[in-house]
Amino acid sequence: MKAEVWVEVRPTEDEEKVRRALSNVFIYDEIRIEESEGKRYIVALGNGFKSLIKVHNLIKEQGIEDSARSVLMRGIDGNRVVFHLHKQAAYAGVLTFVTEENESPLGPITFIVETNDPKRLIDWLAPKTARGRRLYEVQPPDDP
Template sequence: VGESNSYRSLLKIHELIRRERIMDAARSMLRKGVIGNMLIFKVNKQAAYQGRLSFVETDSESPMGAITFIIETDNPYEVIDWLAPKTSMGKPLWEREMPKD
């Protein structure tokens, strides 16, 4: 279990979403994970160990189990807009600054 009080801990996720060009898929998965003031999502543990990012919906989709992120925030959609902005023809429509801690 890891814990952080800073959005800086999500910079690697931010970078991987762009490097792997998965903004639309990431945005869709992240939006599904909004519950009140929380953003919950899971990534494949094997992919993460390889430096890749693969979102999963259940732990069973990852043979080693999934890595679960639980982000408590006043505005989960602000975090999503920063991590995975809307795109047009594969290009982000905007780039937001990292939310304030």
């Protein structure tokens, strides 16, 4: 499993605060700055389930498995799962999914996760629940 995360750094933003928002939701192995179409981005790369453990833990702590599962399932595209998180919420250590354009005024944190088994990844991140309780726990997908 490989994850690539993009987050725009707007001219009015402090780059260190954007990095903190990213670090609150993602454990990366590599990070770089890219410029594209006049915009500046932090691009972070992570390998294996460990890179998404913060997303996993925040979903569990906040009890948002059902809504997270719904958003993640809609994000499946072949062997990829694409989803967006609210940058300002991430800075505060809160996981909020962005489902509409312009929902995050400073731009979202965009996750592009490649895996051989997207459904197993989602089962690990946000398992099904009944009456607010997880029906099962899935072990993290095997690392490459």
